[in-house]
Amino acid sequence: MEFTADLKEIIQRTHDVKSFRFNRPIGFDYKAGQFMFVTITVLGERVRKPFTMSSSPTEKDHIEFTKKLTGHDYSNVLDKMVVGDIVDIDGPYGSLTFEGEYDxxxxxxxxxxxxxxxxxxxxxxxxxxxxxxxxxxxxxxxxxxxxxxxxxxxxxxxxxxxxxxxxxxxxxxxxxxxxxxxxxxxxxxxxxxxxxxxxxxxxxxxxxxxxxxxxxxxxxxxxxxxxxxxxx
Ligand SMILES: Cc1cc2nc3c(=O)[nH]c(=O)nc-3n(C[C@H](O)[C@H](O)[C@H](O)COP(=O)(O)OP(=O)(O)OC[C@H]3O[C@@H](n4cnc5c(N)ncnc54)[C@H](O)[C@@H]3O)c2cc1C
CATH class of the missing domain: 3.40.50.80 (Nucleotide-binding domain of ferredoxin-NADP reductase (FNR) module)
Structure with a gap:
């Protein structure tokens, strides 16, 4: 599913890690452990990178990803984002999933x-x-x-x-x-x-x-x- 989302919360997790939260749109279903692509504008170009959801599918009102801030261009743009800023999301993807199938x-x-x-x-x-x-x-x-x-x-x-x-x-x-x-x-x-x-x-x-x-x-x-x- 592809959609545009505006940032609703930013959480500083450690000195160099931040979580970015968005409203979870109706129909965005995912499994614990999956990732999505996040596209933002970096130095005038659209740049797309994969990030795992650090939220759980049981959290119905938001989705979240958590980024290590590396000091590189994409990271710096994200780091400067504020609530209300917009990103494009495409997902979910990936097979590192758990749905209760192992004891x-x-x-x-x-x-x-x-x-x-x-x-x-x-x-x-x-x-x-x-x-x-x-x-x-x-x-x-x-x-x-x-x-x-x-x-x-x-x-x-x-x-x-x-x-x-x-x-x-x-x-x-x-x-x-x-x-x-x-x-x-x-x-x-x-x-x-x-x-x-x-x-x-x-x-x-x-x-x-x-x-x-x-x-x-x-x-x-x-x-x-x-x-x-x-x-x-
Ligand atoms: C499936 C998947 C899920 C992921 N989930 C997450 C996640 O949940 N959280 C997360 O933080 N990341 C995640 N990543 C990694 C993420 O997509 C980015 O690659 C990562 O955050 C680094 O991006 P960046 O733009 O900050 O750094 P980049 O600019 O991409 O730099 C990455 C590395 O490349 C090297 N590099 C870059 N530019 C240069 C240069 N000019 N000269 C020399 N070396 C350079 C450096 O070693 C640097 O550490 C995931 C990746 C995959 C494939």
Whole structure:
């Protein structure tokens, strides 16, 4: 579906990540984990880029995407947008989706690759699913964790949700994991990992690394879904 939408809310998530919300038009149906193309005018030209919905299909009044602000041209135009500004949207697309079809899912993300995972998590909570969800979220520093408060709240209210943060450049005060996502972390945090469906999202280099880790753990390719944020 293609439509023009005006910005109804902008949420500063971290020092360099913002969410952009629009009214959800009637007929815009999507699955948790899908993405859409957002077209804006950048230096006089229409430029179109893909962004995953960080909202859940259960949120009827709005759709949202969440962008890491990179300092590049497209990003700078978005960063300067204000409520009432207009974008063109085309979607939904993508197959990194969850609709309740697996009993146990592991969501492994790096950086802004959290966006499909937060959509899936919200969907599970709102739809009252008893799916067992384990998230392993990798970032550099504490200040880079996007949706940290939302995830804390969801984890407190849902015994089936486990959230593990790992920070590769953590300060001395960080009590949690400090490694990159690796085989021993998966075995430790998800002892019954062989029963899980794995969802991977992040920069291409991270996806490659996680695919080979899962391969070394003898997880069949049919139990791995992935989205690479090319251009990230
Ligand atoms: C299916 C899908 C879903 C996505 N979902 C999201 C999402 O939810 N949130 C999100 O933030 N992003 C998402 N992305 C990525 C997004 O589409 C953009 O590619 C990303 O945000 C970077 O866009 P940009 O305009 O800020 O940077 P770009 O200008 O596209 O830069 C991207 C990278 O290219 C390199 N680069 C660019 N210009 C130069 C230059 N002049 N010289 C050297 N190197 C350069 C840099 O390494 C830079 O980091 C998704 C991508 C895909 C494919």
């Amino acid at each position: 146990k899912i592991a969501l492994l993300s790096g950086g802004i690759g959290i966006t499909p995972m937060i959509s899936i998590c919200k969907y599970c909570a709102d739809a009252g699913l008893d799916t067992k969800v384990t998230m392993i979220i990798s970032n550099k520093e504490h200040q880079d964790i996007v949706f940290g408060d939302e995830l804390d709240k969801m984890e407190r209210g849902n015994k089936n949700l486990k959230v593990v943060h790992t920070l590769t450049r953590a300060g001395d005060d960080w009590q949690g994991c400090r490694e990159r996502i690796c085989d021993s972390m998966i075995v430790r945090e998800i002892p019954d990992y062989k029963e899980y469906m794995f969802y991977l999202c992040g920069p291409p280099v991270m996806i490659d690394s996680m695919v080979s880790i899962l391969d070394s753990l003898k997880i069949p390719k049919s139990r791995v879904k992935q989205e690479s944020f090319v251009g990230y």
